[in-house]
Amino acid sequence: MQTTLEKQTTNNRPAREEYIAPNVNIFETQEGYVLQAEMPGVSKEGLEITLEGNEITITGRRNAETVAGETLFRERNTADYRRVFELDPAIDTSKVSAKIEQGVLTVSLPKSERVKPRKIPVD
Amino acid sequence: MNLLRWQRPELAPWPGFNGLSTLRNEIDRLFEAPLTELARTSHLLSGSAPAVDIHEDKDNFVVKAELPGMKKEDIDVSLHDGGLSISGERKSEEKWEAAEVYRSERFFGRFQRTVALPAPVNASGIKAQYKDGILTVTLPKAEEAKPKQIDVQVN
Numbered sequence: 520m521q522t523t524l525e526k527q528t529t530n531n532r533p534a535r536e537e538y539i540a541p542n543v544n545i546f547e548t549q550e551g552y553v554l555q556a557e558m559p560g561v562s563k564e565g566l567e568i569t570l571e572g573n574e575i576t577i578t579g580r581r582n583a584e585t586v587a588g589e590t591l592f593r594e595r596n597t598a599d600y601r602r603v604f605e606l607d608p609a610i611d612t613s614k615v616s617a618k619i620e621q622g623v624l625t626v627s628l629p630k631s632e633r634v635k636p637r638k639i640p641v642d
Numbered sequence: 643m644n645l646l647r648w649q650r651p652e653l654a655p656w657p658g659f660n661g662l663s664t665l666r667n668e669i670d671r672l673f674e675a676p677l678t679e680l681a682r683t684s685h686l687l688s689g690s691a692p693a694v695d696i697h698e699d700k701d702n703f704v705v706k707a708e709l710p711g712m713k714k715e716d717i718d719v720s721l722h723d724g725g726l727s728i729s730g731e732r733k734s735e736e737k738w739e740a741a742e743v744y745r746s747e748r749f750f751g752r753f754q755r756t757v758a759l760p761a762p763v764n765a766s767g768i769k770a771q772y773k774d775g776i777l778t779v780t781l782p783k784a785e786e787a788k789p790k791q792i793d794v795q796v797n
Contacts, residue, residue, distance in 0.1 A: 596693070
């Protein structure tokens with residue numbers, strides 16, 4: 520019993536792959552939604568965005584970093600990023616686009632044409 | 643008469659009580675963790691200073707800071723009194739100010755972080771690079787700070 524307890528308290532390496540959720544800002548305009556996610560250390564090659572049903576999953580894998588010499592102080596998290604969002608049905612999933620710049624991912628999710636407000640001409 | 647200090651025996655976790663023992667571990671971890679861990683999870687403190695790593699090899703110190711979404715002209719790196727100072731301003735883009743905001747977790751505003759260096763550095767050789775939101779500052783050690791091999795003479 521004692522050894523089981525010790526194993527629990529000294530286990531600080533995750534057994535399975537752990538992700539952290541990136542900070543996001545979400546905006547809505549008449550044209551659609553914009554999602555910005557902060558993923559420092561991730562470049563285009565490490566990004567994976569999948570749309571399934573009404574959910575969007577953003578996964579960012581950090582670039583491999585070579586550590587120079589000895590580590591004196593470590594605060595940065597080395598985990599990869601992942602977050603899932605539920606989509607508004609008004610979004611046109613075929614028009615979703617994304618770009619990443621200096622560790623910030625910007626996803627544009629335009630609304631489908633028929634949902635946008637428009638004037639109906641009266642004869 | 644011997645007075646023995648009576649210690650509460652460690653209670654073995656019952657199979658149905660796993661939740662309680664992990665809760666206890668979480669609380670232990672909370673108290674043992676350094677303040678920076680708490681700062682990272684607390685939204686109040688985490689935004690104001692970037693997380694840094696400091697590495698050292700025989701010729702250089704390497705400081706890495708996470709600063710996503712900045713322009714390199716908005717980042718200020720300076721050296722003074724043996725400390726490296728990283729500061730700047732994270733600006734939000736004006737075009738989104740008219741939009742309706744659903745979530746706002748990103749930090750914007752001025753920040754400043756000073757990192758103490760354990761040995762003197764050669765100020766003129768400092769290089770800084772900003773890629774994928776990570777600022778990497780390489781500080782070459784001053785000659786007197788580099789490790790020197792001393793030959794032992796045997797008479």
